[in-house]
Amino acid sequence: xxxxxxxxxxxAAQAGDRRALDELVEGWLPLVYNIVGRALNGHADVDDxxxxxxxxxxxxxxxxxxxxxxxxxxxxxxxxQIRDRARRRTPDRLEEAAASDFAELTVLRLQLEGQRRExxxxxxxxxxxxxxxxxxxxxxxAGELTRRELAAAVGITRQxxxxxxxxxxxxxxxxxxxxxxxxxACPGLGEVTGRWNGRPDSVWxxxxxxxLRGCHYCGGTRETVVPTERLLIGIxxxxxxxxxxxxxxxxxxxxxxxxxxxxxxGWSAKLLGALTKPAVAMTAGATIVAGGxxxxxxxxxxxxxxxxxxxxxxxxxxxxxxxxxxxxxxxxxxKSSPSTTKKxxxxxxxxxxxxxxxxxxxxxxxxxxxxESGITSTGGPKAVMQHRGDHVTLTGRGxxxxxxxxxxxxxxxxxxxxxxxxxxxxxxxxxSGGSRRMDDPLPGAPNGYATGMGGPDxxxxxxxxxxxxxxxxxxxxxxxxxxLTQNERGCDYGIxxxxxxxxxxxKDVNEGPADGTIRYGLVRDTGxxxxxxxxxxxxxxxxxxxxxxxxxxx
Numbered sequence: 001x002x003x004x005x006x007x008x009x010x011x012a013a014q015a016g017d018r019r020a021l022d023e024l025v026e027g028w029l030p031l032v033y034n035i036v037g038r039a040l041n042g043h044a045d046v047d048d049x050x051x052x053x054x055x056x057x058x059x060x061x062x063x064x065x066x067x068x069x070x071x072x073x074x075x076x077x078x079x080x081q082i083r084d085r086a087r088r089r090t091p092d093r094l095e096e097a098a099a100s101d102f103a104e105l106t107v108l109r110l111q112l113e114g115q116r117r118e119x120x121x122x123x124x125x126x127x128x129x130x131x132x133x134x135x136x137x138x139x140x141x142a143g144e145l146t147r148r149e150l151a152a153a154v155g156i157t158r159q160x161x162x163x164x165x166x167x168x169x170x171x172x173x174x175x176x177x178x179x180x181x182x183x184x185a186c187p188g189l190g191e192v193t194g195r196w197n198g199r200p201d202s203v204w205x206x207x208x209x210x211x212l213r214g215c216h217y218c219g220g221t222r223e224t225v226v227p228t229e230r231l232l233i234g235i236x237x238x239x240x241x242x243x244x245x246x247x248x249x250x251x252x253x254x255x256x257x258x259x260x261x262x263x264x265x266g267w268s269a270k271l272l273g274a275l276t277k278p279a280v281a282m283t284a285g286a287t288i289v290a291g292g293x294x295x296x297x298x299x300x301x302x303x304x305x306x307x308x309x310x311x312x313x314x315x316x317x318x319x320x321x322x323x324x325x326x327x328x329x330x331x332x333x334x335k336s337s338p339s340t341t342k343k344x345x346x347x348x349x350x351x352x353x354x355x356x357x358x359x360x361x362x363x364x365x366x367x368x369x370x371x372e373s374g375i376t377s378t379g380g381p382k383a384v385m386q387h388r389g390d391h392v393t394l395t396g397r398g399x400x401x402x403x404x405x406x407x408x409x410x411x412x413x414x415x416x417x418x419x420x421x422x423x424x425x426x427x428x429x430x431x432s433g434g435s436r437r438m439d440d441p442l443p444g445a446p447n448g449y450a451t452g453m454g455g456p457d458x459x460x461x462x463x464x465x466x467x468x469x470x471x472x473x474x475x476x477x478x479x480x481x482x483x484l485t486q487n488e489r490g491c492d493y494g495i496x497x498x499x500x501x502x503x504x505x506x507k508d509v510n511e512g513p514a515d516g517t518i519r520y521g522l523v524r525d526t527g528x529x530x531x532x533x534x535x536x537x538x539x540x541x542x543x544x545x546x547x548x549x550x551x552x553x554x
Contacts, residue, residue: 010067030237037102038135039082053078072149079153115226122175124200130168178208181218347529348554352468357437360519364509368527372398375499385486386494395481399500402474407492412459414490419548420537425480429532430525433508434472435517461491475505487546
């Protein structure tokens with residue numbers, strides 16, 4: 001930020017210029033939000049602490065002698081509020097769950113991948129004191145703070161700050177190793193984490209660190225580990241989320257009391273209005289964490305939103321559907337017909353609905369022929385997507401195979417489905433195969449599995465209400481271009497995406513019980529534009545692909 005400009009703004013605000021005060025608060029609110037959000041890892045108290053910080057800063061602005069020291073002064077106020085909040089926490093609140101997760105918000109809003117995602121997620125494994133320091137060092141590396149300002153905010157000398165930062169970095173590197181190991185496939189790690197509840201803490205950080213030090217698989221890095229400082233460059237400020245406000249709707253002061261306090265502190269009505277409205281541009285269909293809730297924004301003509309999926313469902317969730325008739329689901333979109341669909345363009349009016357598994361002995365219908373000129377993929381012949389944010393763009397005319405692998409033994413819970421975004425052209429769901437639906441019983445299944453969706457011993461993968469149960473292999477026909485994104489955030493799963501062809505689809509769906517498999521496949525293609533359109537598909541390109549509504553219109 002231009003120091004000369006802000007010196008003038010601060011001086012004017014101190015002299016009573018309301019417009020300058022508006023600009024000052026609006027300009028520095030993102031910095032305070034990021035410091036507090038990272039220090040508290042998105043706890044519900046973030047709103048409270050940010051508001052108290054800004055109120056105190058505005059209320060005491062007249063006591064600031066040197067406008068050039070405003071940033072370090074503001075950061076020091078924020079850190080004092082964070083420490084005061086920690087002292088005020090009563091024993092019964094120590095186990096209180098975070099209402100949102102700033103590490104996850106960082107990944108989602110900045111679309112981080114690879115080792116940058118790894119660093120953001122490693123924050124969860126740090127103790128409060130380290131996380132408070134990291135919230136400042138993170139911004140120092142990003143060029144938002146100086147080391148002098150970091151030391152002043154913590155209340156220590158620069159030399160002591162250097163020691164503290166180094167120790168924190170060492171623990172952060174350990175946490176990065178843990179994130180990598182948990183994303184891997186170490187055969188011995190499952191025994192270590194058998195009793196882990198999935199919540200990062202210092203005890204499990206030490207246990208997993210001991211495993212990493214003695215494990216050749218986890219200790220042997222399969223890629224060059226980039227230093228954290230280099231990764232943090234480019235991970236600067238997370239934009240204020242849609243709907244972020246300084247009113248304390250989750251407890252504490254009422255919105256009216258907060259407004260009264262802010263008004264008495266000199267905040268203008270214009271600024272208060274800006275802070276209680278979306279602070280960043282909204283994307284149709286976007287879903288982001290805001291004030292501890294998932295906020296869904298949709299265009300005016302969009303259908304009513306369905307129930308949100310909790311990203312952290314646990315192993316105690318209800319088991320998935322089996323081949324028995326499913327529970328009643330919300331009515332699907334109407335079938336395409338001359339009487340209900342515009343004849344000019346019926347495409348996109350049919351969306352997959354929850355369906356009952358066919359009889360294992362029921363042979364599939366004939367697969368209609370569609371033109372094939374071939375599909376190119378940015379992921380090559382076979383893109384294996386195992387982590388949130390992994391994506392592949394497909395272009396051309398032909399068939400695509402999406403093969404599922406769900407791992408509730410690694411992490412059970414809600415499944416945040418993959419999504420198709422940026423569609424240009426047409427996309428149909430043409431067949432399901434792989435010899436089984438993922439909820440089929442698995443005779444003699446190992447490691448606690450009862451079905452491909454899990455079992456009572458290991459927990460289940462749970463689909464969002466109304467989501468069609470996937471088969472091992474799902475086939476789609478594309479005429480155009482589209483991006484498929486892996487959105488794992490609850491249950492552990494992976495998908496492999498590869499171009500295919502009609503002959504391969506026909507062979508797969510016709511390999512049924514006579515070949516020793518569980519069931520024949522299922523042909524969905526009608527050969528016309530009334531063939532099913534996949535769930536979770538959109539022509540838009542939202543910032544967070546996981547926000548695509550279940551029953552999109554294309």
